[in-house]
Amino acid sequence: MGDSMAEAxxxxxxxxxxxxxxxxxxxxxxxxxxxxxxxxxxxxxxxVARPTTxxxxxxxxxxxxxxxxxxxxxxxxxxxxxxxxxxxxDLVVSTAAMKEVAYYSPADLVISVQPGMxxxxxxxxLAAEGQMLPVDPFVPDDATIGGIVxxxxxxxxxxxxxxxxxxxxxxxxxxxxxxxxxxGGRVVKNVAGYDMTKLFIGALGTLGVLTEVTFKLRPLxxxxxxxxxxxxxxxxxxxxxxxxxxELIPSRLELVLRGDASxxxxxxxxxxxxxxxxxxxxxxxxxxxxxGLSAEVLDGDVADNWWRMHRASAMEAPVCLRISGKxxxxxxxxxxxxxxxxxxxxxxxxxxxxxxxxxxxxxxSTADADGVRVRKLVEQLRQAAGEVGGQVVxxxxxxxxxxxxxxxxxxxxxxxWMEGIKRTADPHGLLCPGRFAGGI
Amino acid sequence: MNQEALVRALTEIVGPRRILHRPxxxxxxxxxxxxxxxxxxxxxxxPETTExxxxxxxxxxxxxxxxxxxxxxxxxxxxxxxxxDEVVISLVRMNKLLSVDYENMRAIVQPGHVNxxxxxRLGPQGYYYAPDPSSQSVCTIGGNLAENxxxxxxxxxxxxxxxxxxxxxxxPNGDVVEIGAEFGEAVGYDLLGLIxxxxxxxxxxxxxxxxxxxxxxxxxxxxxxxxxVADASDTVSHIIASGIVPAAIEMMDQLAMQAVDKSNYxxxxxxxxxxxxxxxxxxxxxxxxxxxxxxxxxxxxxxxRSVKLAESDAERAxxxxxxxxxxxxxxxxxxxxxxxxxxxxxxxxxxxxxxxAELSEESGLRIANVFHAGDGNLHPLIxxxxxxxxxxxxxxxxxxxxxxxxxxxxxxxxGEHGVGVEKLEEMRYLFSDADLEAQLAIRAxxxxxxxxxxxxxxxxxxxxAEVRDAHWLAAKHxxxxxxxxxxxxxxxxxxxx
Ligand SMILES: Cc1cc2nc3c(=O)[nH]c(=O)nc-3n(C[C@H](O)[C@H](O)[C@H](O)COP(=O)(O)OP(=O)(O)OC[C@H]3O[C@@H](n4cnc5c(N)ncnc54)[C@H](O)[C@@H]3O)c2cc1C
Numbered sequence: 001m002g003d004s005m006a007e008a009x010x011x012x013x014x015x016x017x018x019x020x021x022x023x024x025x026x027x028x029x030x031x032x033x034x035x036x037x038x039x040x041x042x043x044x045x046x047x048v049a050r051p052t053t054x055x056x057x058x059x060x061x062x063x064x065x066x067x068x069x070x071x072x073x074x075x076x077x078x079x080x081x082x083x084x085x086x087x088x089x090d091l092v093v094s095t096a097a098m099k100e101v102a103y104y105s106p107a108d109l110v111i112s113v114q115p116g117m118x119x120x121x122x123x124x125x126l127a128a129e130g131q132m133l134p135v136d137p138f139v140p141d142d143a144t145i146g147g148i149v150x151x152x153x154x155x156x157x158x159x160x161x162x163x164x165x166x167x168x169x170x171x172x173x174x175x176x177x178x179x180x181x182x183x184g185g186r187v188v189k190n191v192a193g194y195d196m197t198k199l200f201i202g203a204l205g206t207l208g209v210l211t212e213v214t215f216k217l218r219p220l221x222x223x224x225x226x227x228x229x230x231x232x233x234x235x236x237x238x239x240x241x242x243x244x245x246x247e248l249i250p251s252r253l254e255l256v257l258r259g260d261a262s263x264x265x266x267x268x269x270x271x272x273x274x275x276x277x278x279x280x281x282x283x284x285x286x287x288x289x290x291x292g293l294s295a296e297v298l299d300g301d302v303a304d305n306w307w308r309m310h311r312a313s314a315m316e317a318p319v320c321l322r323i324s325g326k327x328x329x330x331x332x333x334x335x336x337x338x339x340x341x342x343x344x345x346x347x348x349x350x351x352x353x354x355x356x357x358x359x360x361x362x363x364x365s366t367a368d369a370d371g372v373r374v375r376k377l378v379e380q381l382r383q384a385a386g387e388v389g390g391q392v393v394x395x396x397x398x399x400x401x402x403x404x405x406x407x408x409x410x411x412x413x414x415x416x417w418m419e420g421i422k423r424t425a426d427p428h429g430l431l432c433p434g435r436f437a438g439g440i
Numbered sequence: 441m442n443q444e445a446l447v448r449a450l451t452e453i454v455g456p457r458r459i460l461h462r463p464x465x466x467x468x469x470x471x472x473x474x475x476x477x478x479x480x481x482x483x484x485x486x487p488e489t490t491e492x493x494x495x496x497x498x499x500x501x502x503x504x505x506x507x508x509x510x511x512x513x514x515x516x517x518x519x520x521x522x523x524x525d526e527v528v529i530s531l532v533r534m535n536k537l538l539s540v541d542y543e544n545m546r547a548i549v550q551p552g553h554v555n556x557x558x559x560x561r562l563g564p565q566g567y568y569y570a571p572d573p574s575s576q577s578v579c580t581i582g583g584n585l586a587e588n589x590x591x592x593x594x595x596x597x598x599x600x601x602x603x604x605x606x607x608x609x610x611x612p613n614g615d616v617v618e619i620g621a622e623f624g625e626a627v628g629y630d631l632l633g634l635i636x637x638x639x640x641x642x643x644x645x646x647x648x649x650x651x652x653x654x655x656x657x658x659x660x661x662x663x664x665x666x667x668x669v670a671d672a673s674d675t676v677s678h679i680i681a682s683g684i685v686p687a688a689i690e691m692m693d694q695l696a697m698q699a700v701d702k703s704n705y706x707x708x709x710x711x712x713x714x715x716x717x718x719x720x721x722x723x724x725x726x727x728x729x730x731x732x733x734x735x736x737x738x739x740x741x742x743x744x745r746s747v748k749l750a751e752s753d754a755e756r757a758x759x760x761x762x763x764x765x766x767x768x769x770x771x772x773x774x775x776x777x778x779x780x781x782x783x784x785x786x787x788x789x790x791x792x793x794x795x796x797a798e799l800s801e802e803s804g805l806r807i808a809n810v811f812h813a814g815d816g817n818l819h820p821l822i823x824x825x826x827x828x829x830x831x832x833x834x835x836x837x838x839x840x841x842x843x844x845x846x847x848x849x850x851x852x853x854x855g856e857h858g859v860g861v862e863k864l865e866e867m868r869y870l871f872s873d874a875d876l877e878a879q880l881a882i883r884a885x886x887x888x889x890x891x892x893x894x895x896x897x898x899x900x901x902x903x904x905a906e907v908r909d910a911h912w913l914a915a916k917h918x919x920x921x922x923x924x925x926x927x928x929x930x931x932x933x934x935x936x937x
Contacts, residue, residue: 107681108785108816130683152625163625165633166602181878182871187783188815189599189855191588191637192863192870193898194879198601198633202625219683245543247657249723276727324624326544357544357623393627408627414617418629420885437628 011069011090016047020091023063024049024056028097038080039072039435040088041399046072048092054172054180054211060093061209062178065428072432073205075116075144081396082151083204084407086435093209095146101125102212103186110186112170112214115146131217134161134251136307138314138351138360138395146210152202156307159355160251160271161218165201170214173200175207176426188216199421206436207425221271226252226303227284229266231293233257236266237331239287240354243268244327248280250355255331256310257350260342264350266293267310269303314349317362319374319397323381325390327357333388334359337381344377360395371401382409411438441503443482450485450527453495458486458533469528472515474862476778476836479523481508486533490608490616490646493529497644497892498614500527506891509640511552511583514575516779517860519587519639524894529644531582537561538647546605546622548649551582555589558650567652570597573856574764585645588637590856592688592763593720595814597653599856601636608647609635612892622649634882639858640893642886656722659687660732661750663759664739665713669693672715673789675742676813679719680786682738684731689814690718690763693793695773696808696821703769705762713745717813718763766810767821774806774823776832780839782846783855786816795845796820803838805831817855818846844869864899873901 013031020029029049036044051057064071069090074080076096098114099121105111106129113122120141126132137143137153147153154163161167170184183196200207229239236255243250252269268284270277281297288295298306314320323330323337330352341348341361349362368374374397382392394407411418415438422429422440434440441449447461460466461483470478482505487493500507507527510520522528535552542565549558555576559568572591573579579589585607590599597603606620620632635642666672676689692700697709697716709716717739721731732749739747750756770777784792793809796818800807808821820842824835843853843866853859853866867876879898883890 105785105787107677107787109680110785154625162598162602165630166598175878179874179878182875185850185852185870187785187851187855189590189594189783189812189817190852191856191858192852192854192867193859193876194642194882195588195601195633195637196879196882198630199882201630201633203629207629219685222683241543245545245654247654247724272724273727273730275730276724279724279726322624324621326541326623328543355545358625391621391624391627393625411628412618413615414619414628414631417611417617417631417886421629421882424881424885440628 013045013047013090016069016090019063019067020047020049020060023059024051028052035072035074035077035080035092036088038077038399039086039432041085041403042088044088046089046092048094050094050097052097054174057093057095057209057211058174058178058180060091061174061176064091064430065177068428068430070430070433073150073209075147076118076142078140078143079147079151079153079396081398083435084439085399085402086432089432095209095211096144098211106131109217109219110169110188110214111217112186112212113145114212115144115149115210117145118142119145119148126217127220130220132220133167133215134218135164135167136311138311138320140315145213149201149210149213150203150205155311156252156254156351156353158353158358159253160249165198167215168197168201168213169216171197171200171210172212173208173210176428176431180211181208184214186214204432204435206422206431206440208431223272223274223277224300224303225270225277225281226298226306227268227270227281228296228298228306229268229284229288229293231263231291233262233264233335235291235293236264239291239293240266240331241328242287243284244355248283249276253354255350255352255354257334257338257352259347260338267306310351314351314360314362317349317364319363319401320395321361321363321378321381322393322395323359323361323385323390324357325385325388327354329388329390330357330359333384333390337384340380340384341377344373344380346377368401371397371403374401375405378405406437406439408437441505446503446505447483449499450483450496453492453499454485454487458488460484469510469522472513472518472520474516474518474521474860477518477521477523477861479521479525481522481528482525484528484530486530488533490610493610493644493646494614494616496529497610497612501613501891504889504891506894508893509582509586509644511580511586512554512578514579515583515587515860516781516857517854517862519858519860519893519896521861523861526894531580531644534646540652542567545652546649547652548647549581550647551580551585551645553581555579555581555584562652566655568655569603569650570653571600571603574767581648581650582645585636585648586638586640587856587858590812590817592690592812595689595812596685596687601633603651604632604636604648605651606649607632607635607645609643609645611643612887620649639860639897641883641896643892658725658728659720659722659756660728661756661759662719662732662735662739662747663750664717664719664744664747665710666715666717667713667743667745669714669793670790671742671744672717673793673813675717675739675744676789677787678738678742679735680814682734684721684734686719686735686814687722688718688720689812691809691811691813692716692763692766693809695806696766696810699769699773699808700762700766702772703762703765705758705765707758707762718759763810770808770821770823773808774825776824776826776835778822778824778835778839779857780818780820780822780842781854781857782818782820782843782851784816784818784846784849784851786814788849788851789813789816792818792845792849796842799838799841803834805835805838807838812855815855816851840866859897861896867899876901
C-alpha cells in the first residue's frame, strides 16, 4: 500500500532536513538510511531529528503537521521490526537524545524518565536504590524505554508482575497536531479522569510521541532463586500447571523448548524471602522427583545469568511469533505446533510464559529473505491455534517477512472505535500510518 | 418521544415488571452514596441480558435520551446520579457468575455480580478475587470496573484495572463489542484499559472476565499503636523502603478509632494514642516470620507504644472489620460527614496530615483520618452538622482544600472513588485545559452526544468561576438545584427534553 503513495510524493529528505535544521538546529538532524527500510520496507533515506527537549519535539510535530510530512516517532531504532510495514515516512523524530531521569523518589517507588533512556540504564539507576521495574522483555539491552512502552514488550516476569500496562502510571506525550498532553500522574493510585495512559502503551507511535514515562516500581527481591526442571515435556507440563494453581508463588514460570525434541526445561523463579524460597524449592524438588525430572537450583547472580543467556539466544533469532490462549491449551498444543514448525523447515526456540497464556516462538533458520515460508507458517499456525481459541501475532520480523501480511491478524468489531481514537490523537494521519493493527 | 411512549417502548423490551416510572418509585435512584446532589430519573429499567441492554441503549440513543448505568449505587462521587433527566439502567439483575476456569485462573461474571459474592463462590476451591473495596459486600463488579475500584490489599495486588482482562461492552450507540483478551496481549489500542475507570461514560459492561488468584497460604497481621502520627507515617515509609511489599498498610487516627470503636466491631483503642497501623503480609508460610519480625522491629524503631501480631483468625477479622467499618461508623460521632479521597506520594504523609489538622482547626470541623497508607490514598472524613447554617458549605470547602493540598504535594484528587460530579471542579486543579480537552475528545469518540452518563468525570475547560458559583448554589439550595438540569456541568442535548 505504501509503495504507490511514495511515488506520488515529492518530499525530499534534503528539504525536510533543511526545514528541521531551522527548527531544532542543524546538529540535531541528519539524513540516514535504515529507518524506512526497517519500518516501511522501502529504501528511502530520511531526515532524522534528535531533539533534546519536549518543546522541540512539539515544534517538530507541528512543523510536520503544517507540511504534511509523515512522521515516525522512534528511539534508537531497536524495535523497528515490530508492527506492520507502514507507509514510508518523511521525518523520524528520535527521542534517543532525551535520556534523563526527570523525577525519582525511591521512597515512593516512583520514577519518571525521558523516553530515550535505555532499558539497561534504567535498570542500573533503579538497582542502585535496590529497586526494579519488573519487566524482562525480549529486546536488546540498549532498546529505549519509549520503544519498549510503545511496543508493550513483555517477558517471563509477566507471570507474577503483570505487563507494562500495570506499571506505567503516567505519560507526557505530543499528539499528532503538536499539542502536549499529560496523562495519569506520579502517584500509584489515581482515578482522576480517563486512564488515557493505557492507549499509548503498545500504540507503536501511532498516537503520539512520548516525551516522559512514569513507572511505579518494586523493591528488588530480598532473595532470588531459579529452579530449573528438565526432562520430558509432558511431565514438565504437569508440573507447570500444578505449580500455577498451587500455593507456590512463581515469579517466572517459563517452559523452554527447543526444536521438536520431547525434552525441555521449566524455569521457575522465586522472589520470596529466603524462608519462603527454601520451602518453594523443596516443593519443586519433590514435584520433580514425582515426575521423573531433574532439578537444579540457581541463586542470585547465577540465576540472573541464566535468564540473560536465555534472552540472548532468543534475540539471535530474526523472527518472533507469539501465540496467546488458555495456558492449558497452549501447553497441550505446543507439541503439535512444534511439529508444524519443524515440517516447515524452521528451527525453533519456544518460551512459554505459562500463567500469562503466551507462547513465543523464536524462528532461527530463515534462508527466507522474501519471507514466503514464514508467512505460510504464520497462516498454518493461525489456522491451528484459531481452532482452540488462540491468537497468533508476528511480534517481530524483518521487513521482507512482514510484507503483505497483517502481523496482528486483524481487528474485530472494536476497529471503528480504534480508528476514532487514531483520528482524535492524530487528526492529519501523519504518525507512521499503517504500522498499527488493522493497518491503522 | 414523550414519557408515555418511552415507557411503552422500554416495557416492550423488558416487560412490565422490570421497569419503574411512577414518581413514587424513583426516589431510591435519585443519587448514589454521594448525597449532596440529587436528580429524578425518567425511569429505571432492569435488563437481564446483554441483548436487552443493547436494545435499550439503541432506543435511547436513537431518541437522544440520556441514560446512566447503575450498579449497587454505593459510588461516593455521584457517578450513578441522574442529573439530566436520564433513564437509569440498573444492572443488578444481571448478577450471575457465568463461568469459572480454575485451572487457567479466570472467571466471567455479569456486571451486577457482587464483589464479595465472587470470592465467596471461589473460596471453597482456594481461590479469590483480589480487589477488595470496603464496600465489597454490596458493590458490583460492574461498578468496580467503572470506578477502577481499589481496596486495602491493592498495595500488593493492584487495583481493578490490574484484574479485569476482558469485557463485553454495550457501546453508547448500542453496539456490542468484545474488548481485551482473556490471555496475553489484546490486539489494538487498549480500549479495556480506557473503559475501566471511565465511570460509565464510554459504555456499559455486560460481561466481565477477571483474573482470579489462589488464596495466599498464610497471612500475618500486625497492629501497631503510636503516640504520634508522625512516627506512624515514618514507619510506613520505612517499611516501603525496606524492600518489603506488604499486602496492606492501613492507618487510622484517634477520631477514626473513636468512631469505629462505637461500631459493632469494638477493638478498644486507647484514647491517648494518635495513630494505629494495620499491616499485613501474606504469602508462603515459611517466609512470613522473617517479614513479620522485620515489620515489628521497624515499628519499634519508630517508637510504637505497642505492636501486636494477630493471634487468631478471629482477631484478624475483628481488626479488619473495625477498619472497614470506618466510613459507616463516622455516623456515630457526627450527624453528617463527607468522605474525601485524596492521594499523595507516600513520603508526604506527615506533611499532609499536618495540613489537614490545620484545616480542621481553621474551620472548626473535626476530621477523622482513615487511609490506605501504603499507597498514599487518604480518606479524610469531614464531620459537620447540616442543621447548622453554613456548615455544609464549610465542609465542602474543607474537602476541596484538602484535595488541593494533595495536588500541591504531587498527588491526585481521587485514588478510588472517582470524579463523578463531586470532583469535577477539582479536576481543573490537576489538569490543564489542554489535558481536559484531550480527555473530552476521547470521550467524543465513544459518546459524541454525551448521552451515556452525561456531565460526569471531565469538566468543560475554561469555565472555572462559573462552575464554582454553581457549586455553591448547589450546596446551598440542593433541593432547588435538583429541580433543574445542572447546566454548568455540561450541555447535554438530552437535558430538559
Ligand atoms: C461504605 C463504603 C465504602 C467504600 N469503600 C471503597 C473502597 O474501599 N474502595 C473503593 O474503590 N471504593 C469504595 N467505595 C465506593 C464504591 O463502593 C465503589 O466505587 C464501587 O466500585 C461502586 O460500585 P457500585 O456497584 O455501587 O456502582 P454504582 O455506584 O452503582 O456506580 C458507580 C459508577 O459505575 C457506573 N456503572 C455501574 N455499573 C456499570 C456497568 N456495568 N458498566 C458501566 N458503568 C457502570 C455508574 O454509572 C457510576 O458512574 C465505598 C463506598 C461505600 C459506601
